[in-house]
Amino acid sequence: MSISKFVRRVLGLKPAPRQPGKRRSLVPFLERLEERNCPALTWEWASIGAMGGDTSWSNPNGKDWKVGGAYQAAGKYPGQADDDEVDFNDPLTKSATLDVPLPKHINKLSITNWRDTLTLNNDLIVSGGGGVFVLSDSSTISLAPATTLWLTNLGPSSWSDGIITGAAATSLFIVNGTALSTAIPMGATSIPGGLSVNMIIQGAGINTGSFTIINASGNLYLTGTDNIIEVATGGALNLSEQIPVAGQQNTKGGIALDAAHTGTLAVQVDAGGILRRSDSIGSTPGIVDQVNIDGAVYNLGGTVLVDSNNSGNDVMLYISGNDVANYSYWQKTGVNGLLSVTAGANLKAKATYQIDIGTVELTPPAGGNAADELDGAGLNFGNAVATKLTFVDLWAPMGVPGTVTVQGPVTLAAKTTTTLNYNGGNNTADLLDVKNGALTLAGTLKLMSNGSGKPTQPLNFLDDSGAAPAMVGAFASITGDIVGAMYASRKVVQNGQPTYYEVTIT
Secondary structure, eight states, X not given: OOHHHHHHHHHTOOOOOOXXXXXXXXXXXXXXXXXXXXXXXXXXXXXXXXXXXXXXXXXXXXXXXXXXXXXXXXXOOTTSSTTEEEEEOOTTSOOEEEOSOOSSOEEEEEEOSOOSEEEESSOEEEESTTOEEEEOSSOEEEEOTTOEEEEESOSSEEEOSSEEEEOTTTOEEEEESOEEESOSSTTOOOOOOEEOSEEEEEOBTTBOEEEEEOSOSSOEEEOSSSOOEEEOTTEEXXXXXXXXXXXXXXXXXXXXXXXXXXXXXXXXXXXXXXXXXXXXXXXOTTOOEEEEESSEEEEEBSEEEEEOTTSOOOEEEEEOOOOTTSEEEEEOSOTTOEEXXXXXXXXXXXXXXXXXXXXXXXXXXXXXXXXXXXXXXXEEEOSSSOEEEEEOOTTGXXXXXXXXXXXXXXXXXXXXXXXXXXXXXXXXXXXXXEESSOEEEOSEEEEEOTTXXXXXXXXXXXXXXXXXXXXXXXXXXXXXXXXXXXXXXXXXXXXXEEEEEEEEEO
């Protein structure tokens, strides 16, 4: 059963229309909070074999739960009333099993200093403003088949250690309108031990759902059978690790595939979701600030952003895996699909970037400087629907277009529109610099003056350089934003190879 199909069954939703070859996106879920008629209770797990505890959440013997230090009567347990708070924090207690459906959500689930296993044979919803989820020790949360752990509209929550495991095909860990991080409070250094179920990150109403990997001591490992992290509408997966020491690149702050993981896909970004690689702290001078995703990334209409926050820091994301089609990144469905790399940032891939829909957006740095922003085995645009390759200058109105380098071949398609900028006042232009791979021209070249007027000399907008330079094909048309302008182009040949694509605008 697919992720979306199972979630729809849980939510009681009608099946979504079938779209062959596309995962269905998860519908955002907002739980209505019930009125609180009595103060919330803090329940402490107290199941000790010598005291008669039997590890059952349902507390059949009256020896599994304490409130205020006192054992609770048989059949009394958290989740029978609104907003109960639950702590597993006594290392002398035994494992626990949620053996009954809970009529109410709980408001807090805290697992600290316990180091045992909580088995969920029924769904568990941790929900409500001011509530919290904490998993900060080496404990395991184990989900039975077709069960779900929901974190819904909680306050800042943390998963800094421990394992969330279960049936990868049907069990789910859903971060719903909750900000979940691997390090709270800031400054702590740890990393979850592993994830073997599908994780879905999504918004709930006005609340963004997010999972932020930061201050990590290693990578988060996907350990299940083909399990993935899905970033749904209103969700964000933030890879925010700073790499302060040379040699730590790709060893911390990213997502890795365990040997037990059988699939090639690591992250799927749905429409309205975002995968963001950024470093809010800033890079260490001379250190490449790189984290990796050790599996393919699919974009189904969302945003994949590698962002230096315009700081000029060398922030990098390396997609070090690929699927059976040799795609490291596949922008496969959704007209709003966007791959964006800002100035000072860099995206690297083991294999091909396949762009079958949507936009690739690159940002030349200010001052007319050059930036290496995209590296891989090829940037290939499909020809089934419209696609875009767009340069977004930081300071285009001030007349400072720049150069962006793409390492590896670039293949534009007949339905691709390539948009580059220029300043007619000082005869400067954006330059797409393709290195160590052929540049194949096709589609439409759109040249934007941004109100600066016509240049007084020919301008170079594209080139191919490096080993065995080759520029083949031709643009079907050249357009721009100056009414009545005429465009004449030619390939400038150097050393027997066409190296520059020059345009005269009159």
